[in-house]
Amino acid sequence: MSLDPLLAYARRMDRADGLAHYRKRFAGHDTDLVYFDGNSLGRPPVAAIERMQRFMTEEWGGRLIRGWDEAWLQLPTEIGDRIGRAVIEAKAGQTVIGDSTTVLLYKLARAAVDAQLARDPERREIVLDTDNFPTDRYVLDGIARERGLRLRWIDVDLTAGVTPEQLAEVAGPQTALVVLSHVAYRSAYLADARELTRIAHDAGALILWDLCHSAGSVPIRADAWGFDLAVGCTYKYLNGGPGSPAFAYVRDDLQRVLTQPIQGWFGSADQFAMGPAYEPVRGIRRFLSGTSPILAMLPMDETLAMIEEAGIAAIRTKSVALTQYAIELAEAWLAPHGVTLASPADPDERGGHITLHHEAMREVTARLWQRDVIPDYRDPGGLRIGLSPLSTSYEEVHRGLDAARAVLREVLAERAGLA
Structure with a gap:
């Protein structure tokens, strides 16, 4: 069976991504969970977890009130x-x-x-x-x-x-x-x-x-x-x-x-x-x-x-590419079911997330969460997909939108009395 060209594209982009190595610096990067909510709460950096542990024992625990002056x-x-x-x-x-x-x-x-x-x-x-x-x-x-x-x-x-x-x-x-x-x-x-x-x-x-x-x-x-x-x-x-x-x-x-x-x-x-x-x-x-x-x-x-290390220009370049890829997947997989883009199509007018509109999206969001695919929902009928460039891969975007397609079909079929 030939590889899905949209998945093949994602894998090529991940191999060519100059920021891909940052993903490994975030907790949870090696799980199957798809995280589409980095614009609400970002993943924790592994180094931040380690720093907090040191702070608790060495700075707070060791220096106590002296830490304020120091x-x-x-x-x-x-x-x-x-x-x-x-x-x-x-x-x-x-x-x-x-x-x-x-x-x-x-x-x-x-x-x-x-x-x-x-x-x-x-x-x-x-x-x-x-x-x-x-x-x-x-x-x-x-x-x-x-x-x-x-x-x-x-x-x-x-x-x-x-x-x-x-x-x-x-x-x-x-x-x-x-x-x-x-x-x-x-x-x-x-x-x-x-x-x-x-x-x-x-x-x-x-x-x-x-x-x-x-x-x-x-x-x-x-x-x-x-x-x-x-x-x-x-x-x-x-x-x-x-x-x-x-x-x-x-x-x-x-x-x-x-x-x-x-x-x-x-x-x-x-x-x-x-x-x-x-x-x-x-x-x-x-x-x-x-x-x-x-x-x-x-x-x-x-x-x-x-x-500071990556540079905000490189981060913005990847952000635009990630959101554009998500839009292309939505157009291919979700638009035939009545989903519309509720964000600017022009990347120069778009930030780091996109919103996809359909009146079933509240229910779709709830079911995606149960399957470890985490977008968020915003009225009216908005599935909001936040893509944090340092911690998100292209293949993760592919897996998440593929799951959204399956869940939307499921919800629409149930509503039509076909399931």
């Missing part, structure tokens, strides 16, 4: 600078590891609108889109009610995202802040961050970028593109682990004028003076609040080392 106090900015260097192209002193994505979004958005209102009381609008991630929308709704502001919504196509034309239509003299996702969580639409940032600035607004679905898989040039503010997850493509703390980027000239609203001792000028009044430290550390989650920030360092 290393831990500096980790939020040291790892932040590493993210700046390897992931978002930001010079040192502008990126810090802090709280959850939600808390950092609140801090930066509140600080931004307060600064804008102080500068111009007429700037009372926050611009966002109807398909931005729920956390972003919920946080901004709360801030708007807190500060007496208005939300200005951009209505977007669920298979795409915010275009420059849409932003230009709504941004104006009343806009205080624009909050957008670089890669849309549902469709994977890759926004034109440089142009959208320019449009916001031309309107006199600040812009806050959500980098959660792009950091580690898509090139980001925070300094070159003129970002004001940004927040990003570390448990997706940076493999920080469940609930690992997010990072915040604040452009250096804004650090002097923004007052973050959650004042805590880690952001104070003399942390151990325990003084009667709060005075923020100079620089990016002023956006910290409480005690840094050291255990939760250590694992991502191993993936950051891989990104």
Whole structure:
């Protein structure tokens, strides 16, 4: 029997893949499980597991409280600078590891609108889109009610995202802040961050970028593109682990004028003076609040080392190839059953995942999980396939889509009363 040409292609691509050797650095790479959810929670690096074991016995167990003076106090900015260097192209002193994505979004958005209102009381609008991630929308709704502001919504196509034309239509003299996702969580639409940032600035607004679905898989040039503010997850493509703390980027000239609203001792000028009044430290550390989650920030360092070694350009090249291959398999195997692509077909407009639409996908997802094929589901009817370039092989994509084809046929046959 001749080999399936789509499988033969996958094997050729794996042999030629210059990043293939990184797959062996992740736990579970040698199992039959197909992992299509690296854009929600990345696989753990083997070296991170080993490092955590050493940390527990040698650093925490051996050094105890001395660890704070010897290393831990500096980790939020040291790892932040590493993210700046390897992931978002930001010079040192502008990126810090802090709280959850939600808390950092609140801090930066509140600080931004307060600064804008102080500068111009007429700037009372926050611009966002109807398909931005729920956390972003919920946080901004709360801030708007807190500060007496208005939300200005951009209505977007669920298979795409915010275009420059849409932003230009709504941004104006009343806009205080624009909050957008670089890669849309549902469709994977890759926004034109440089142009959208320019449009916001031309309107006199600040812009806050959500980098959660792009950091580690898509090139980001925070300094070159003129970002004001940004927040990003570390448990997706940076493999920080469940609930690992997010990072915040604040452009250096804004650090002097923004007052973050959650004042805590880690952001104070003399942390151990325990003084009667709060005075923020100079620089990016002023956006910290409480005690840094050291255990939760250590694992991502191993993936950051891989990104530095491989280069984000090579990672992006493989990401595009993986998603394109997944689309080709879907077109060959799933489209005849009514499945449609709910992501941009143009790779220049697509991030590191794709979404396949069919009204049966909720049930398909549940059955795939039972067979150790792990995508995720997003309403309405979206099977979301996240392909992490450092840990995913082409043959794994083939096995996963083949399983999706079998399960979809099974579900449709049962619904038709044929099984």
